[in-house]
Each structure stands twice: as C-alpha cells, then as structure tokens.
Amino acid sequence: MPNRLRTRLPRGYLRMRSGALRLLGFALSVSVLALASLVAIPAMIAASGDAAWGSIALGQVVGTVGGVAVGYGWGWFGPARVAQGGPTQRRQEYVESMVARGVLAPPVSLIAAIVACSISSNAPSFAAVGAVSATCMGLSASWYFVGMSKPYTMLLLDTLPRAAGTAFGILLMREGHSAVMGPLGMLVGMSVGVALSSAWILWETKRAGAGGCERHGITGILVANRQGIASALGSATYAAAPLAIVSVVAPGIQPAFALADRVKGLVVVATVPATTVLQGWVPRATGIARRRRADAALLSAAAFALLLGVGTFLAAPDLIKWLGAGAISLSWDVILLMSACVAVMFFQSVLERVALATFERLRVAVIGVACGSIIGLPLAGVLAHKLGTAGAMGGVLAGLLVCVTVELVTYRLDVGRTVLLRAGDKKGQPVHDDDKKRPHIQTLGVSNSTQEPEGYSRRL
Structure with missing residues (x-):
C-alpha cells in the first residue's frame, strides 16, 4: 500500500487489516495441517484396515499427551516472552527450549510407545509408531512464530514441511506400503520443519544483533520454565x-x-x-x-x-x-x-x-x-x-x-x-491474598503482568 494512502486511512482500519491478515495466516496453518490429517485417515484405513488405523489413532492420542510433556509449557508462556524480549532474549529462549525439549523427547517418546503398545489390542507396533510421531510434535517451533506475529513465516517453515511429510506418507501408502508410513511421514515432515525453523530463528536473531546465550543446566531450565x-x-x-x-x-x-x-x-x-x-x-x-x-x-x-x-x-x-x-x-x-x-x-x-x-x-x-x-x-x-x-x-x-x-x-x-x-x-x-502468592503466568503472547513478583526469577 503506498505510504501516502496509508497515512490517510484511519488508524483503526489499519489495525483491523493487520489483525485480519495475521488471523488469516494462522488460520491457513491450521487448515493445511487439518486437511493433511483428514486426507491421511482414509489412506491409512485403505492401506492396512480399520483395526490398524485404530491402533495408530490410539498411539497418536497417547503421543499427544507426550507431546505436551515434551513441549513443557512453551506453547503457553513462550510466545509472551518472545513478544516482549529483544534479539538476545529471543535467542536465549529458543535455545533453552530446544535444549530442554531435546532432552525430554527421547525418554517421553519411549514411555509413550510402551504405553500405546500395552493398551493396544490390535497391531501394537502401529500404535507405538503413532505415539512416537505425535510425541515429537512437541518439538515444534510454532510458538516462537506466534510470539513474533509471523504467521506466514510459520506457514512456510513449519506448516508446509509437516504437510509435505504427510503427503509423502500418503503417496507411499498408495504405492502399496502399510499404514505405518502415515505417522512416519508426519515425523519426517516435523523433523524438517524443526530444522528449517531453528536455522531461520538463529539467523534472524543474529541479524537483529543478538549476543551470546548464557549456559544453564537442564535442571535449572526445567525448574525455571514450569509455568x-x-x-x-x-x-x-x-x-x-x-x-x-x-x-x-x-x-x-x-x-x-x-x-x-x-x-x-x-x-x-x-x-x-x-x-x-x-x-x-x-x-x-x-x-x-x-x-x-x-x-x-x-x-x-x-x-x-x-x-x-x-x-x-x-x-x-x-x-x-x-x-x-x-x-x-x-x-x-x-x-x-x-x-x-x-x-x-x-x-x-x-x-x-x-x-x-x-x-x-x-x-x-x-x-x-x-x-x-x-x-x-x-x-x-x-x-x-x-x-x-x-x-x-x-x-x-x-x-x-x-x-x-x-x-x-x-x-x-x-x-x-x-x-x-x-x-x-x-x-x-x-x-x-492469593495475588501475593501467585506466580507470574503468561499465555500465548499475552502478558498478564508487566512486572514479575518479588522473589520470582525465570532466569537462573
């Protein structure tokens, strides 16, 4: 939009337009992933039958809980910290999140696979693969892009690789492979998305002038980020x-x-x-x-x-x-x-x-x-x-x-x-009385307080 025309438009209209475009961007990501998941369901049923797909769905449900554990709440408080922080703080936040989630992912994935196998009456191996695939979704960098209000960057670097991985799995199933290719394709797409997102985040923060990251132990990171x-x-x-x-x-x-x-x-x-x-x-x-x-x-x-x-x-x-x-x-x-x-x-x-x-x-x-x-x-x-x-x-x-x-x-x-x-x-x-004792809580890019309470420290 030309600058001259932009200055003549009401400020409220520009805000509404910007908000609508961001809403559209985030809605596109949700729609693309939902569509990919919808298309994958009949492909998995056709490849190995409804019982095998039911086991995969069971594993994915178990893995969803595992994904929340791996994410460790960054989807709740991470966007607010990213929105409020400078380049160094954003870089520090993301690096710490990847350290913590990278350590949590292997044991949580193993536990999710064992639980899925133990409760699946049909095709336990399919349930295990579904559980591991869904658990690793907790590694996603989408919360960072929410905090930065960059829905289209998230669409390009996080959403599309995940959708492409799902599409690749569907293609393999139509070529005669079993339904396990569905969750494996999702896992591959997720891995590519994490790699691309991480590379962009590190590049973007460095270009913005981020300094070096402080090094904290994994226990300290988990304790400091439990909200x-x-x-x-x-x-x-x-x-x-x-x-x-x-x-x-x-x-x-x-x-x-x-x-x-x-x-x-x-x-x-x-x-x-x-x-x-x-x-x-x-x-x-x-x-x-x-x-x-x-x-x-x-x-x-x-x-x-x-x-x-x-x-x-x-x-x-x-x-x-x-x-x-x-x-x-x-x-x-x-x-x-x-x-x-x-x-x-x-x-x-x-x-x-x-x-x-x-x-x-x-x-x-x-x-x-x-x-x-x-x-x-x-x-x-x-x-x-x-x-x-x-x-x-x-x-x-x-x-x-x-x-x-x-x-x-x-x-x-x-x-x-x-x-x-x-x-x-x-x-x-x-x-x-409760407010004197309540810890600072931030959710999805919205800060509920401009100051942290006395005695509280997110950083160690």
Whole structure:
C-alpha cells in the first residue's frame, strides 16, 4: 500500500487489516495441517484396515499427551516472552527450549510407545509408531512464530514441511506400503520443519544483533520454565484418556470411537484462530473493562459454540462417511453427542485460555479438569461396556460439562474480587491474598503482568 494512502486511512482500519491478515495466516496453518490429517485417515484405513488405523489413532492420542510433556509449557508462556524480549532474549529462549525439549523427547517418546503398545489390542507396533510421531510434535517451533506475529513465516517453515511429510506418507501408502508410513511421514515432515525453523530463528536473531546465550543446566531450565505445564498436561491427558479406556474395556468399538474422537479433535483444532484473537483482545484492557471484555468473550463463545455444535452435527455424516472409507460408520446418537462435545470443548478453551489465564487463575482449570476426570472417565468406561460408542461419548460429554461448570462458577465467584482489587490499586485498596502468592503466568503472547513478583526469577 503506498505510504501516502496509508497515512490517510484511519488508524483503526489499519489495525483491523493487520489483525485480519495475521488471523488469516494462522488460520491457513491450521487448515493445511487439518486437511493433511483428514486426507491421511482414509489412506491409512485403505492401506492396512480399520483395526490398524485404530491402533495408530490410539498411539497418536497417547503421543499427544507426550507431546505436551515434551513441549513443557512453551506453547503457553513462550510466545509472551518472545513478544516482549529483544534479539538476545529471543535467542536465549529458543535455545533453552530446544535444549530442554531435546532432552525430554527421547525418554517421553519411549514411555509413550510402551504405553500405546500395552493398551493396544490390535497391531501394537502401529500404535507405538503413532505415539512416537505425535510425541515429537512437541518439538515444534510454532510458538516462537506466534510470539513474533509471523504467521506466514510459520506457514512456510513449519506448516508446509509437516504437510509435505504427510503427503509423502500418503503417496507411499498408495504405492502399496502399510499404514505405518502415515505417522512416519508426519515425523519426517516435523523433523524438517524443526530444522528449517531453528536455522531461520538463529539467523534472524543474529541479524537483529543478538549476543551470546548464557549456559544453564537442564535442571535449572526445567525448574525455571514450569509455568503452565500442569494445566496443559491435565487437559491433554483428559482428552487422550477416553480412547485409551475404550481400547481396554470395549476393544470392539475402538475403531468407531477413534474416528469420532478424531473428527471431534479436528473440528476443535479448526477453532484455534478464533480463540487466539480473543487471547489478544481481552488482556489489553485493565480493571473493570478487562472483566467486561472477558464476559463479552465468554458470551460470544457460548453463542458460537451453539452454532458450532449444530454445524458439526449437520456436516459430520458426510465427513465420517469419507474418513471411514466405507469401513466405519457412526449412528446419529453418537454424532449428536460428538457435536455436543465439540461445542463444550470450544467454550472450555475460551474459558481457560482467555478468561482464567487473563486473570491468572489457571489453577482453577487444573481443579476443573480433575473434577471432570473423576466423573467422566469412569463413566465413559462403564457406559462404553454397556452401551457401546454412544455410551463412551456420553461419558466424555458428562465429564466436560462437570469441568466447565466448576471452572465457570469459580471464575464468577473468584475473579470478581480480583477485578475490584485491580480497579482499586490506584486508590490504595488492599491486595487479594492469593495475588501475593501467585506466580507470574503468561499465555500465548499475552502478558498478564508487566512486572514479575518479588522473589520470582525465570532466569537462573
């Protein structure tokens, strides 16, 4: 756009245009990876059958939890540090993350493979490969590009190599190789993406004038960067546990439940850009205005969740027919329960990552997930044994509703006092007792505080 025309345009329009372009860039990455994953499913089923694909899906679910452990919370607090830091700080952050995640990846991958093998009743080797592939996704550098607000660089260096690896695996399967080529192709694409991203990050920070990195021991790095891991790991574990439980108590319905679980996950992933926009909008306000923005975000999320659930219910039959390659089908009651899970999970994501994270109440998410797990997971196992796929999905939905109820009620009761505190800081009102002890928390490029509390040090 010419500079003369740019100066004549309202500043709000330029901000909106820039934000829309960034949203589009991040949405492109999500869409490309989701499409690659969707295309890979019928290819794997056609290559080795639904039972083999069910084992791979089980391994990927286990590996998703492993990937969260390998990522060690950098997807939560990393973007904010990158956004706030200079070239040296950005370089230091990324190098430390690669050191920590590189050390964690081998043992966590081994544990994930063993767990996947032990709970897979069909083709345990396929489950192990799926687990290792998904675990290594925790090495991704995507969080760095989120912090730098460079969606198109992420698309080029991280997303496209991963999609190309998946496409290569699909090509091999169509040439007669087994379904294991699917997760192996994803792993190769992931490795290429990490290499390209790392090379670019080191080059970019050096060009920007970054100095040398301080050397810290692995224990010190892990201790200093533990924020956000509890809530992230808890949510990932709850998302992965139902498929593992179904595989043990009702292995006959495992392929069908795995397909429903995969469709549910893909739809939820497709909503990530919307959550990201809210994460950047709500924390910019202060005091009462921040609470109003959070409430508006939750109200908007509730309305969108209803539309999302209806849309999923209407679109799911054709999607399932295509993904199942004619070998797997789902009844209408399963699709209805799955759509309800999608709606609740989207609202839960906004509640946790936007409302609770903004007001530094992520501990509430941990409590909510624990309550939901205590009720939902045993219920999913019992109902899966008695009612099949619909029963398992119903148990998952019950746990999600319990989790959201606990989080929402606690948010309404607890955050109101915090808003009064922060609105009255300039008037000399007393500090909330919990705020004196709460560690500094940063999530997805949004800083909840401009200063770190006394006694807290991220660096050793």
